[in-house]
Amino acid sequence: MTMAAPSPAPAHDSGAPDVVIDVEGLSKSFGSRTVVRDLTMQVRRGLIYGFLGPNGSGKTTTIRMLCGLLTPDSGRGTCLGYDILTQSAEIKRHVGYMTQRFSLYADLTIRENLEFVARVYGLPHPRRAARDAIARLGLQNRADQLAGELSGGWKQRLALGACILPSPQLLLLDEPTAGVDPKARRDFWDEIHGLAHEGLTVLVSTHYMDEAERCHEIAYIAYGDLLTHGTVAEVIAHANLSTWTVTGPDLAELGEKLKKTPGVDMVATFGAALHVAGRDAAKLEAAIAPYRQDGARTWRPDEPTLEDVFIDLMGRSRDNFG
Amino acid sequence: MTDFDRQMQEVDARTRGARAAFGRWWATFIKELIQLRRDRVTFATMILIPLIQLLLFGYAINTDPKHLPTAVLIQDDSPFARSFLAAMRASDYFQMEAQATTEAEVDALMLSGRVQFAVQIPAHFGRDVIRGERPALLVIADATDPVATGGAVSALQGLAANVFSRDLLGPAANLAGKPGPFELRVHRRYNPTGETQLNIVPGLMGVILTLTMLIYTALSVTREIERGTMESLLSMPIRPTEIMLGKIAPYALVGGVQMAVILTVGRLLFDVPVLGNIGLLVSLSMLFIVANLSVGYTFSTVATTQLQAMQMSFFFFLPNILLSGFMFPFRGMPLWAQAIGEVIPLTHYLRIVRGIMLKGATASDLQSDMLAIAAFTLAAMTVAVVRFRQTLD
Ligand SMILES: Nc1ncnc2c1ncn2[C@@H]1O[C@H](COP(=O)(O)OP(=O)(O)OP(=O)(O)O)[C@@H](O)[C@H]1O
Ligand SMILES: [Mg+2]
Numbered sequence: 146m147t148m149a150a151p152s153p154a155p156a157h158d159s160g161a162p163d164v165v166i167d168v169e170g171l172s173k174s175f176g177s178r179t180v181v182r183d184l185t186m187q188v189r190r191g192l193i194y195g196f197l198g199p200n201g202s203g204k205t206t207t208i209r210m211l212c213g214l215l216t217p218d219s220g221r222g223t224c225l226g227y228d229i230l231t232q233s234a235e236i237k238r239h240v241g242y243m244t245q246r247f248s249l250y251a252d253l254t255i256r257e258n259l260e261f262v263a264r265v266y267g268l269p270h271p272r273r274a275a276r277d278a279i280a281r282l283g284l285q286n287r288a289d290q291l292a293g294e295l296s297g298g299w300k301q302r303l304a305l306g307a308c309i310l311p312s313p314q315l316l317l318l319d320e321p322t323a324g325v326d327p328k329a330r331r332d333f334w335d336e337i338h339g340l341a342h343e344g345l346t347v348l349v350s351t352h353y354m355d356e357a358e359r360c361h362e363i364a365y366i367a368y369g370d371l372l373t374h375g376t377v378a379e380v381i382a383h384a385n386l387s388t389w390t391v392t393g394p395d396l397a398e399l400g401e402k403l404k405k406t407p408g409v410d411m412v413a414t415f416g417a418a419l420h421v422a423g424r425d426a427a428k429l430e431a432a433i434a435p436y437r438q439d440g441a442r443t444w445r446p447d448e449p450t451l452e453d454v455f456i457d458l459m460g461r462s463r464d465n466f467g
Numbered sequence: 468m469t470d471f472d473r474q475m476q477e478v479d480a481r482t483r484g485a486r487a488a489f490g491r492w493w494a495t496f497i498k499e500l501i502q503l504r505r506d507r508v509t510f511a512t513m514i515l516i517p518l519i520q521l522l523l524f525g526y527a528i529n530t531d532p533k534h535l536p537t538a539v540l541i542q543d544d545s546p547f548a549r550s551f552l553a554a555m556r557a558s559d560y561f562q563m564e565a566q567a568t569t570e571a572e573v574d575a576l577m578l579s580g581r582v583q584f585a586v587q588i589p590a591h592f593g594r595d596v597i598r599g600e601r602p603a604l605l606v607i608a609d610a611t612d613p614v615a616t617g618g619a620v621s622a623l624q625g626l627a628a629n630v631f632s633r634d635l636l637g638p639a640a641n642l643a644g645k646p647g648p649f650e651l652r653v654h655r656r657y658n659p660t661g662e663t664q665l666n667i668v669p670g671l672m673g674v675i676l677t678l679t680m681l682i683y684t685a686l687s688v689t690r691e692i693e694r695g696t697m698e699s700l701l702s703m704p705i706r707p708t709e710i711m712l713g714k715i716a717p718y719a720l721v722g723g724v725q726m727a728v729i730l731t732v733g734r735l736l737f738d739v740p741v742l743g744n745i746g747l748l749v750s751l752s753m754l755f756i757v758a759n760l761s762v763g764y765t766f767s768t769v770a771t772t773q774l775q776a777m778q779m780s781f782f783f784f785l786p787n788i789l790l791s792g793f794m795f796p797f798r799g800m801p802l803w804a805q806a807i808g809e810v811i812p813l814t815h816y817l818r819i820v821r822g823i824m825l826k827g828a829t830a831s832d833l834q835s836d837m838l839a840i841a842a843f844t845l846a847a848m849t850v851a852v853v854r855f856r857q858t859l860d
Contacts, residue, residue: 167542190471200670200769209859212702213702213858214698214701214702214858214859215858215859215860216858216860225475233481233857234704236702237563237702237703238478238479238704239475239478240702242699242702244695244698244699244702246695247695248695248696248697248698248699248700249696249699249838250502250696251497251694252501252502252505252506253502253505254502257498257501260497261494261497261498264490264491264493264497264702265490265491265494265495265704265705266478266481266482267481267482267486267487267490267491267701268481269481271494303558311478312474312478314471314474314475344470344471
């Protein structure tokens with residue numbers, strides 16, 4: 146699936162703090178396991194900020210620390226100008242948090258769930274607010290269906306709807322599109338872009354590369370460490386990977402051999418092609434030279450993709466980790 | 468001022484203050500009410516538990532305490548002994564099952580359960596009566612079922628008085644007056660106490676309310692944790708007190724309905740009166756209901772799983788049954804047990820409910836019990852609010 150590149154981050158002429166999330170040295174461990182280590186990040190207003198990383202790398206834990214659901218062991222910072230350690234009550238008023246696992250009430254209908262949220266946030270007309278939200282989400286036909294009986298895609302729509310109902314300043318979306326079909330994902334992202342355009346800041350965690358490419362900025366976290374951040378182009382450039390694309394016969398066999406060759410840092414199959422990458426261009430070239438000579442396959446120098454960079458990063462951090 | 472600042476101020480304004488707090492309480496209340504209505508099982512048990520319990524126990528109360536299997540051990544051959552026996556036969560409370568010859572035989576009959584009653588007329592009983600020595604007529608009652616034997620014991624007392632006032636004529640007639648020509652010594656075996664029938668329905672109301680209220684709220688917070696909805700709830704600007712009161716309120720209504728069911732059935736089927744003020748009874752019962760809901764809720768905030776919360780509830784429920792005066796008379800318990808009992812809301816509620824229903828007690832009579840329950844409730848709620856985990860740590 147290809148998606149349109151993000152429109153440039155909208156500039157706002159506001160006096161409000163320009164940096165919505167500003168944290169420094171956040172760490173969190175459960176028992177003896179450090180899940181987030183010394184994390185520092187800044188997210189500017191109006192940005193869609195992608196948060197990427199392998200399973201168990203600490204994305205959810207970080208998001209929970211940002212909205213006051215977990216207390217960091219050390220570090221400090223602000224969210225919307227409020228201190229994350231002492232002002233979580235204020236933060237909660239202005240942040241919409243969409244949990245990774247569906248966490249609205251399965252035994253309430255869509256309408257009842259939305260009315261509950263509207264009442265908790267003190268909206269003046271909860272029933273009307275819920276009705277409007279239902280119309281905006283296109284859920285009119287299902288308004289009286291129990292939330293637990295909805296399909297995955299509709300659940301996500303409902304959860305997003307509940308998040309934005311109280312007009313928050315910041316959205317924290319934890320893998321909002323996991324298990325959702327491509328069409329629904331695209332609609333979801335169009336909606337997120339619309340919200341960012343209105344001035345909302347969105348921090349969204351995801352495992353999808355195409356979604357990462359729709360973010361204004363991304364950060365990559367692996368096993369508790371924030372390894373890289375910036376725009377997609379910056380992240381790719383920063384990785385300093387030289388990449389070759391190979392096409393031809395017996396790619397699987399070639400891939401296995403290359404993985405064991407020193408100087409090759411990453412090998413990945415993309416359909417009918419093999420991506421081979423290395424952090425040291427000269428070493429890589431030397432490593433692949435014998436295979437290029439047999440002439441059976443076509444070798445072409447290429448730009449690394451975001452995925453190449455991430456797979457390389459993941460491999461590297463696992464080396465350090467283990 | 469920018470749009471953002473304006474928007475943030477607007478949100479701040481509508482989430483601050485007492486009105487906003489009330490709104491959040493209301494939100495939780497409505498939500499819980501809907502969930503309660505949709506949970507068929509809970510909804511059904513709400514009415515069925517008190518009804519079934521009451522009918523079950525009520526059946527025990529209504530069990531005809533007559534024709535109880537009885538053994539006699541006669542060691543005296545006086546006319547008094549014979550007429551006493553005849554009177555017992557004539558009364559439909561006793562059914563003569565066995566004529567024992569030794570005390571050991573009586574013991575065996577009681578132990579095996581073949582008889583629930585034994586009457587022992589000791590040697591020289593008639594002679595001692597005439598001599599005015601007030602001999603003892605020993606009645607042994609199997610009191611493991613106090614409800615069943617209670618009526619028979621009192622019947623026996625009346626019976627004895629009648630028989631002897633008729634038989635004591637002539638020179639012994641002056642003995643017929645007080646303090647009675649002989650002593651009726653009742654031994655309640657296996658269970659040294661005997662509850663009167665009317666005590667049961669009011670007491671049962673307290674026990675049923677304790678059990679159901681405790682369990683309803685004990686599950687409420689742990690359920691949110693286990694279903695994952697806690698994460699959303701905690702990310703909203705709602706405070707522990709608002710959540711607690713919002714979760715307790717719908718069940719207080721349920722408790723009110725249960726109380727109405729028990730009182731109505733108690734009145735219609737078992738003729739249990741309400742001598743005192745019904746308004747006072749209802750308001751103090753609501754206080755008691757809230758007390759137990761708070762305990763359950765406290766367990767819910769301490770436990771991490773629904774199972775744990777259930778176990779805590781049962782652990783709390785046991786002393787409620789044993790030390791509150793429901794099972795054994797409160798004043799008969801050792802002091803340390805009474806001290807524990809004084810903490811339990813049911814202890815005070817039993818005094819309140821028996822006092823109002825059976826003795827017509829007024830608010831001023833029950834002041835200290837009221838205060839005790841209120842203090843307990845406040846303490847439980849405080850613990851719950853303090854213990855409520857506002858983070859997922
Ligand atoms: N409450 C907790 N107690 C103990 N361990 C925890 C707790 N929460 C998370 N962890 C552990 O911390 C690690 C990081 O978890 P986290 O959910 O932050 O990862 P993630 O990046 O969101 O992963 P995923 O992509 O699978 O959602 C995991 O190994 C997880 O098992
Ligand atoms: Mg996660």
